[in-house]
Amino acid sequence: MSRRAPAPSQADLDALSREFALLCDEQGVLIWHDERAPRLVNATLGVSLHSLAVPGTEPKIEFMLQALRRGDEARFEISLRDGGRPVTVAMRGSRTERGLLFVGSLVAQEFGDALSQLESTMTELSEMHRQSEKQRFELARLHGELGDSSRALLTMHGELDDKLDSLRRADEIRTRLVANVSHEFRTPLNSILGLSRLLLDRVDGELSVEQERQLRFIRQSAESLAEMVNDLLDLSKAEAGKHRLNPRTFRIEDLLGALRGMMQPLLTNQETRFVVEEPPTPVSLDTDESKVAQVLRNLVTNALKFTENGEVRVTAMEEGDMVVFRVIDTGIGIAPENLEHIFDEFSQIDSEVQRRVKGTGLGLALSRRFAQILGGTLTAESTLGKGSTFTLRIPRVHEEVAAMETIASASQQIDPSRAPVLVVEDDRQTMFLYERYLTGSGFQVIPARTIEDARRCIDRVRPAAIVLDVMLDGESTWTFLAQLKDAPATRDIPVMVVTVVDRLQKARALGADEFWLKPVDRERLVRKLGELARRGGSVPKILIIDDDSVARYLIRRLLSETPYHVIEAANGAEGVRLARLEQPSLIMLDFFLGDATAFDVLDDLKVDPRTRGIPVIIQTSKELADVERERLAVDTSAILSKQNLSRELAIARIREALLNAGVKVEAGHGHT
């Protein structure tokens, strides 16, 4: 027989209950309540049901009471107050003789509470929905705008493409022009100069006084022409932005001294004094010396030209970070309306003195361009009839130099989070490129401009990789490389060998020994041969490879009194054939061979063991156009060329090299 447990206490039951009971009079005033009512709905005797209700819901209470008074049974939900919050109570009530009896249940409220959870979720969902709708709306609007923008862009693209095309074509034309001018003009010029030199040297017989004078005029004319061609090319290069800055540290005193020396021959006019004032204290500059010199020479030459009597004075002084050069003359001056045009290309002021004086009209335009490249300005002031002052104002330290110092000093601090890469490179532009491209990829660039610097660096820090410009220092660079690979401590450091696309230096890389400018100086040639003859044994032969018959003739004539046997070849193929056949002691190779370049010849010569060891002197006119550059691309594909240095390429190669050497970029490798 199962036994029922004893009943729980009423108090326990009450504590759990969600119900209560009330008794009210006809007006709804409480006359009785059970134990639970106070706890659940704050019931106290003597208060009306209305006062227990949530304000505003009293009508429903009254409605309920009315129903009960009528005798209906009431089942009502009402809102009562539970402390601070409203609770929904399901009331069941009936009329008894004692009064209106109610039983209320808060279950409804529990239900409501549960629903509230849902409701807050719904609120959040609504808000999210609003947000996403707003975004959709925005997107649609943007989409519309994008459509318009895209169309506009496409049109612009088309226009830009056209512009680019015409610019490229213009640039090509200019480049070809420059190249042609160079070769076409210089070849005959060199012939004139060479032949006139030959005659003046009386190699083929005596000259009369008149003949000598005539020859000198011929030389002068040729020299003028050559100067004009050079200026033209310089200007062209400057405008195409192809001038390189070659900064070095030099003293103003030295520069001015050289200027004095160079101008001496021009001081034919006794009436004009030429004064060079040095700055009160020694000043050293760190910028492109040759360009500064060129500008000063141009300014002084002009000043001397236009000053019949009086003085041309050159002053130099420091002004803060700048150095100011002034060329002051007491010449004919420049009229105000002409002053703004003097820096234009080919502008020549029409005046008597002017007409007597030669000039290409390019000098000032070029000088101003150089002033810009130097990071400064060139200005002029003048009073007609009194004189002019030209002012060249440049930074004492070219900003590229300054930037280089920054890189260098940054590298003094080794950053342990970056892999140090030693970059041996003397061209600042290129160094910038490395710095920019590599620093962003987690490498620290340690610059070294000379092999000396590079060695010092290796003593201090073990780089994770080395980028080496083999053209830096000729022999010593190769030696350095060899030593690196020899020493066990540095053998494993990956070394990337880089070279310039500059064809002269490339030729050197391929084994050419020297470069000479045309026209070849006789004494120098003879001296050179003397050296070589000491090395060799049999009859010394010289092979000349040049497509210009006059040039070949000149060399031949120069060597006519000497024991050297001259062999000629008019093109590369013939030259190589003859080289192999005749085994000359020396090859003189013209750079521009018509439709082949010196490289082709060099390649062939170096490849063949019979000709590999023959010293090669490359002859060239001073500057050649960049047309060869494209051709060189073929030759330099195996080597990272600076010109084609792209960030991705550089980094990819270095990374490859580093990975191959087992070096990780993130780690702090590179500490000694």
Add this chain to the structure above:
Amino acid sequence: MQLYVERFLTAQLKGARRDALAVIEDALASGMSVPEVHCSIIRAAQYEVGALWQKNAISIAEEHVATAVASLALSWLYPKLPRVPDNGKRVLMACVEGEMHELGARLASDFLEMAGFEVRYVGANVPTDSLVSLVASERPDLLALSVTMPFHERSLRDAIQAVRSAVPDVPIVVGGHAFRDTPQVAASLGLEHVGVDPDALVTAAKRAVGMST
């Protein structure tokens, strides 16, 4: 009009969401504007729901269901709100602590958005502490508080006081059913009370943020 309200109400009470939305769509198709749908159908139906409860004709459960449907209808209408260009002013809309009825606040938010305000809708029963930190961090141009039951007057006072001492420079506007007929409460708080009229709310909001009305 009345037909729409009845149809909507019927659907609401049954929890028939699709039917309810169909009524909205029919109304719009017949040429009724969105604001009209807001007030003449959804809000009107909701008042009916309240009245029905007062009359003990429906239970609290049915009231919740109906409210949910109304809420859905408002969401449905949201993408269709006709808008004027953004006026650059942000409003934070909240029901005071304890206030569970949020439909009025939702409606008010929609009207404010139609007038070019950007509304951050926080919802029902926002605890006063949370309200204060929200206002302090979001720095809206206007705080709008919704009170539906006069019961929550205390809550409103607490909220106003707390917000004013923490972020005194944010203007406040109060709306909702609670003091529709007793504007003096709002006045005693130094606030403008806009009752349940959406246009009055928009006007008050513009004034409060310093825009021309």
